[in-house]
Amino acid sequence: MDKMIKLKENNILVSELHKLGVDAEIGLKYCGDLDFYIEVLRISVESYKERKTALALYVGEKDFKAYTILVHSIKSGAANIGAMELSRLAQELEEAGKKNDYGYIMDNHNCFLQCYIHTMEGIAEIIGLKEIEQDSEFISQKVKHQLTQFQVLLTVLTL
DSSP states (O other): OHHHHHHHHHHHHHHHHHHHTOOHHHHHHHHSSHHHHHHHHHHHHHHHHHHHHHHHHHHHTTOHHHHHHHHHHHHHHHHHHTOHHHHHHHHHHHHHHHTTOHHHHHHHHHHHHHHHHHHHHHHHHHHTHHHHHHHHHHHHHHHHHHHHHHHHHHHHHHO
16 A cells, blocks of 8 residues: 555656656656655755856856856756756856856846746745745744744833
8 A cells, every 4th residue: 555655746846847847757767766856856946046146146246266166066966866857958058157158148147047046946845845935934934923922021120
């Protein structure tokens, strides 16, 4: 019975990722099993947040060496999870960076970034990271509110 549940989960994941343009079968081939693949997806989404910010910074500062290194890393990670279109776009930007074709990078960065955002945000939603993020933000806001109330209470008590 456990094997049937795992197979059903696998089929659902593969189907949802396919709608997003991610070939989960490639990712599963690289990762070996579903649990490890989901962990790699989770790590990819978590690193995406920092990488997205760094990409914008590097383009803004015209630091094309750092940009090229970062898109190389994104290219490899995308291929490992089966996000082949994202990997292809990153490869084109990497090659442009190696050739010092900064015009190509500037002209194609936004298209790449939109694909990156779409892919990673979609994966986050599929594997449940969006809900966790929203829950932790809600908890954080609640804790801040309680701390503020506590500070007010301390102020009143010290008067």
